[in-house]
Amino acid sequence: xxxxALKDQLKTYLDRINRPVLLVGAxxxxxxxxGIRELLAEIxxxxxxxxxxxxxxxxGRVPSFAVRSPGQHIELAFAGLPMGQQFxxxxxxxxxxxxxxxxxxxxxxxxxxRLKGAYSFETYFAQDCQSCPEAVQxxxxxxxxxxxxxxxxxxxxxxxxxxxxxxxxxVPKIYLNGEFFDNGRMGLQELLDKLSATAGGVQAPxx
Numbered sequence: 001x002x003x004x005a006l007k008d009q010l011k012t013y014l015d016r017i018n019r020p021v022l023l024v025g026a027x028x029x030x031x032x033x034x035g036i037r038e039l040l041a042e043i044x045x046x047x048x049x050x051x052x053x054x055x056x057x058x059x060g061r062v063p064s065f066a067v068r069s070p071g072q073h074i075e076l077a078f079a080g081l082p083m084g085q086q087f088x089x090x091x092x093x094x095x096x097x098x099x100x101x102x103x104x105x106x107x108x109x110x111x112x113x114r115l116k117g118a119y120s121f122e123t124y125f126a127q128d129c130q131s132c133p134e135a136v137q138x139x140x141x142x143x144x145x146x147x148x149x150x151x152x153x154x155x156x157x158x159x160x161x162x163x164x165x166x167x168x169x170x171v172p173k174i175y176l177n178g179e180f181f182d183n184g185r186m187g188l189q190e191l192l193d194k195l196s197a198t199a200g201g202v203q204a205p206x207x
Contacts, residue, residue, distance in 0.1 A: 001038045007046060013091055014047040017098030021047075024066040025054040032158055033063040035081050040065060049098060061159065064152070067097045073147035076140050080155025084127030089136045089153065096144050104141070104188055111192050112145040119195075121151040122175040124168050131185045132172040138188040139174070 002010065023040045027033035037054070044050045064079035074097055082090040096102055102109065121139050125132035136153045143151040156163045156171060166173075173183040182194065 001035065002042050007042065010043070010091065011046040013095060014043075014050065014098075016095055016100045017047060017049045019049070019069055019072075019099040021050045021094055021098045022068045022070060023050065023052045024068060025052065026056075026060060026062050026064045026066075027054055028056065028062050030063065032081065036063050036065055039081065039083075043094070050094070061152070061154065063158070067093050069097050069099070072097070074144055075147075075150035076143045077152040078155075079152055080158045081127070082153070082155075085130055085133055086125055086127055086136065086153070086155075089133050089140065092137055093140050093144075096141060102141055108189055108192070109145060112142050112188065115142070115146050115148065115192070115195065117148060118177075119149045120177050121149070121181070123151065123153045124156045124163070124166075124171050124173045125153055126156060126171050129171050135172040135174060135184075135186045135191075138186055138191050141188060142191065 023044065025033075025036060025040055027037055040052045044052045061079040063081075064077050066075075066077040068074055068076075076093060076097065078086075078090065078093075092102075119142075121143075123132075123136055123139055125136060139149075139151040140153070143149045154162070156168060162168075166175075170183060172186075174181045174186070186194075
């Protein structure tokens, strides 16, 4: 799945993880599931802090896998294979779920932590989409920072019925709590600014 040069580079990044990461696959016997199974095994082989478990897909999207850390309330998942343009999103998710500090400004991270309400995001992506990683990474980071946020990024090519039902013609396309939210590039600040204008919003800083 990964060539040796990419494995060597990835191992260097994964050495920055400082808490355990658990990859939970929801897989079946399909070729797509097998590809994810191989990728997760290769990633786990590069770090003693990463482990993999698998459950048969019952309910939810199959194939998919969650990125978790024991003792942390993080709801972050990939439905599909995050390769191509999306591989960086996977690497950042592994690092940040594993406790590596994000590079965003401290005041922006604090805004994300103070977000109130219940938010379940779904982002549709394509592996060759150059605009998708920014939105996926912002939403992943929000889910890592705030336990009231869930995020799953979805490879539309593997879920064509959803794409047809939701009439998705371009990606990234983001849904919040089952309703259309936005599409196109969106960083963490743009995401928080838009959420702050909605019910629940971002709690105002105290003096």
